[in-house]
Amino acid sequence: MIFSNKRSRQILRHAKPAGGSSSPNCHHLFSWYMIFNLTELLLFHRQEIMKWNGWGYNDSKFIYNKNGQAEFTGKRYRLSGMIIPGLRDWMESTFGATVQHKTPATPVLNTSAVQPPTLNEAFVEGIKSTGIPFSHDPEDRVFRSHGHCLHEIFPLREGKVGRVPDMVVWPKCHNDVVKTVELACKHNVCLIPFGGGTSVSSALECPPEETRSIVSLDTSQMNRVLWIDEKNLTAHVEAGIIGQDLERLLNESGYCTGHEPDSMEFSSLGGWVATRASGMKKNIYGNIEDLVVHIKMVTPRGVIEKSCQGPRMSTGPDVHHFILGSEGTLGVVTEVTMKIRPVPEYQKYGSVVFPNFEQGVACLREVARQRCAPASIRLMDNEQFQFGHALKPQVSSIFTSFLDGLKKFYITKFKGFDPSRLCVATLLFEGDREKVLQHEKQVYDIAAKFGGLAAGEDNGQRGYMLTFVIAYLRDLGMDYFVIGESFETSVPWDRVLDICRNVKARIVQECKDRGVQFQPLSTCRVTQTYDAGACVYFYFAFNYRGLSDPLHVYAQVEHAAREEILANGGSLSHHHGVGKLRKEWMRETVSDVGLGMLKSVKDYVDPNNIFGNRNLL
């Protein structure tokens, strides 16, 4: 059966908010309580509530209101409905992006711009006979044709659509996937698994050279928590579940996974496994590879899974590691057993101001050395600190603004911090109350040794909120000639400062050399600490007014920045993955033999390249 658009619209219209008002103690920055569970409502047509050519929910975006002030619309986030007085000035002073120069996006997809589907009739017949829902509606297909790289979103805003999947299928369970993959093998169609669609590595792009019918396998209907094992603290979950739903469902039973990647509102469990995702609170809960106990994946060769749930095994190379990071090239992850933890009793944000970035990094390094990192610790550089400031919502009382003034005075005048050099670390502690407080003291004591001053819970919390809204901000930028993106790496401790300085400088220089007329924003933060190194995130954006091919310039600069990262001892990726965007560097990254190993696994598992997204290799 083909799921009708009409039906889903009706469902949406009748949907009512499930919860009431936000609880003041709600520690999450976006609200679980909101209206609907993405997947529960059979969200076949996600474009109904999500942007088809931008980030996130349709109702949430930055706009300049009637008074010319920046405002964040909607009701979903803490920032929603608020005026952000400093944002417009920041946009103007940082990018030279003024309200006069607008580049609005095409509001509605022109379906005639979408190529008619190349259907494999035999496969379609097969799917029909299994009863698995499918569609070749242009909107459904376009929505699943891309991730969120700049070069994927930018053309969509201009109404340009490239190669898109010819068909979308929605298997509802593991067995549906088995049937779909069997049919695909039998009729030689290309399958591209699709989870949350938040990829930033061109992983979801349809290879232009692919001549077979491309079928997007949307996992969103496999979204159940199948069981919770309270004795072993594990949960068995279908891999299509979206992060926020998983967390909410487990919370109902008093548990959590603690896995919170920045994209968790939209990304799926299967996607995490397929890209080796990393969560903000990995210091307590671990990254995805530490969290999974058991994985089930359907491949053209059949189903791969382990026979038991032993917490660790010495049985040759861990086959899970063929799956983790396979980026949809080997099969579809259908079910995962994950570790769970009781919801922590107490959570506390915090922040520390450092006189400069060097001191901040030294502090993070010491925290890592003493292995006392809080659930999350992140260090923003000065540009991001200023950016964070620009995103402060309008303060409601004179008292608050007075307090802010006092704080600023204390830090810059009394403590002598240079406002153009200081930087901020944001912290999140979790656990039982007493331990959290103890832990907090330990970390603040270390910070003090590096000239750090505690700067309050509020600043910390706002820092984490920015993580979720920063993606929305790119859409505002794109409305006003500003394009940008983030990319990440991991690097040994002794290289952190050097890589930050060099990559930022390289970006500025490349922009200049390539004729970018405005000073770019080139900033970074250290987002994760490990025993032997850290994860560094770079943000890079510029005003492209005056450039004839901004995307090309952007791609060249990003390419140069990646070269610089590699030349400075950074990795190709910490958690975004390789996709097609970075695969040119795979050989030098893993060596000839390494690449050969991966290739031979691919050749064995999927000799006909059914999973033909051409990522990684």
Add this chain to the structure above:
Amino acid sequence: MTNTYRDVGVAGQQDEEDFVDILEERRLSSDLGFALRTFSPQLHKGSPPCSSAELHRAVLESQYLRYVTKEVAMETGSCEQEVREEVCGILGEMSQNLQLRFIRLMAYMMTKVFKTVFSAIFVNVEGLNMLQQATQENPVILMPNHRSYIDFLVISYIMFSYDIPVPVIAAGIPLAGMKIVGEILRRSGAFFIRRAIGSDRLYWAVLSEYVRTVVRKGFAPLEFFVEGLRSRTLKSISPKLGMMHMVLEPFLKGEVYDITLVPISISYDRVLEESLLAHELLGVPKPRESTMGLLKASSVLQENYGSMHVNFGRPLSVRQLCEGKINRCQYNLTPRDLPQKPSADVQACVSWMAHLMVRIQEEGSRISPWSLMACLLLQTPATVLTEQGLLWHRLTEKTLWLRRLALDFGAHLNWPEQIPDSDVLLSTLALHRTVVHQKAGRVFLVWGGEPEGRHPVSPEEGVMRTAAAALMLVSYRNQSLHVFVRPALLATAMSVTKSTERDDLLAYFCFLQDVFSNEFIFIPGRSSQDFEEAGYLLKKCKAVHISQQEVTVSDSGLEVLSFLQELLKPFINSYQLMFRYLCEDADQIFTEKQFLHAVRTLATNAVLSGELDTYEVLSSNVQKNVLSALQRLRMATKVKRSENEEYKVDRAAVGRAGDVLSGKVPPQVLRATPAARL
């Protein structure tokens, strides 16, 4: 490898007008006022000032030195504390102690000296502006050529005048030994390096960490002479690579974003040390640097030395120079603090870059009329110059001809435009009256210190005296040699091979470059471009016709070609003589000292018998260059026997090389160590 110094940007493209005489203002205002001027240079962004004590500490506490200390302690069996103390000792001996008040003191004293000694010190303001900009962006390395002791502080003096941070300067340790002066230099930013460090691992470690720390911290530019020492011959010296490696490492390892190299060409009309130099080359030892010596030499300061040009070249980005030549990922797998032998690509690139810098220094230098005159005087038989004299108007005519040729070849001349040419040449002659003098319309060589002095005691001494005067001429000729050397190699190839085939000429051209690359600076791996360039220049001055396969002499080309051939002849003849000696008479194994002595005797006799018409072979510089060249070409090896270092020569190979040089045998490709080539 298409990168050339031309692509990169040649220093000194500026016109004469851009040069400003910095002494002009000094002559008009108070010296004390100048010394006490407000000095507020803009420092490179983000790098706070760094006292010498802080620098000291940073070096001492570096992971690298701690590691090497431990290793040395293990090797020598001494305790770590002892080695650490040794490190402190080395550091104490080495380190600079830059203080503004001493810069002011220097500024005061030097203003006094410069005003009496020089008629002008010209600097190119545009270059200084670029430098000032560069100091604010990245760590800057100032790389002047080294011709005189004056070079040493003149840069700091100029920096001080133009509000640019004064540099930390690498200097030879003998200067540190001078009473008071050593300390003044130290406080003016000099740090001192021992000569012949050899295999003293600890010393290398301290020095390299010191240099790297200066570069990393970026609190002041670093100045060093890439040629390694003062050129006694006024000719560029093949660059030394050790310091270059140290300086570049912070970039290669990603510790700084980029490093800016600023080639600086210092040209003198007349060098203060001129007569000292010639004698040194003839084997009279150089006086030890001492404060007393300096005071004694102050009589030197009574004379006029004409003007001085300091040309600041366009700042070069190391990052750009290394692009595509070095894979920086090679430092990813070992901690950067650990000692690591540079890989082949790094060695090749560093060598290339060092040679490039020397070439840019050459290109940026200003050539005086005197240097052109010296070229011509040396092509006149010595007897003419000492006995009957050279007709002045003939010399004038030829000099003006050579000026046109030099301009055709792209040289930058220091030739005042507003003054009639004859006056220019006369004043040039007057400036160099210690070398030549004019009487009755004829020019004579000043002989043995006095014009037409008494008759010599012995013929040998006569040779030495003429040689002393000739070597002074040689030095000044050397100032312009780089302009002519590439076309001269081609001209020589044409006459020796008697071929017009490009391929034959190129083969011989490359052979000459291989043999003479201790004499002239050739950028490694650029032979065929150099060949093209030579052809282009000869064609430009209408000396040759060039087709796809052939290079032929044009009707009017003989004058140019024979001048160029004559220019190289002293080198070819000297090398021939020594090659012959090595494969016929010399012992198979000898020390450098034995070799120098034997060659000197042989050459003196050859000159006396009229067999040899050049005095250049008497220069210890040429003699040592031959030894280095043979070693480089693997025709000689250095062996260590008891106390002495000895040379062992492959006679057959040297004989073959001699045969090729004289054109008896066509060249087979001689190749120097591959690492030096890209």
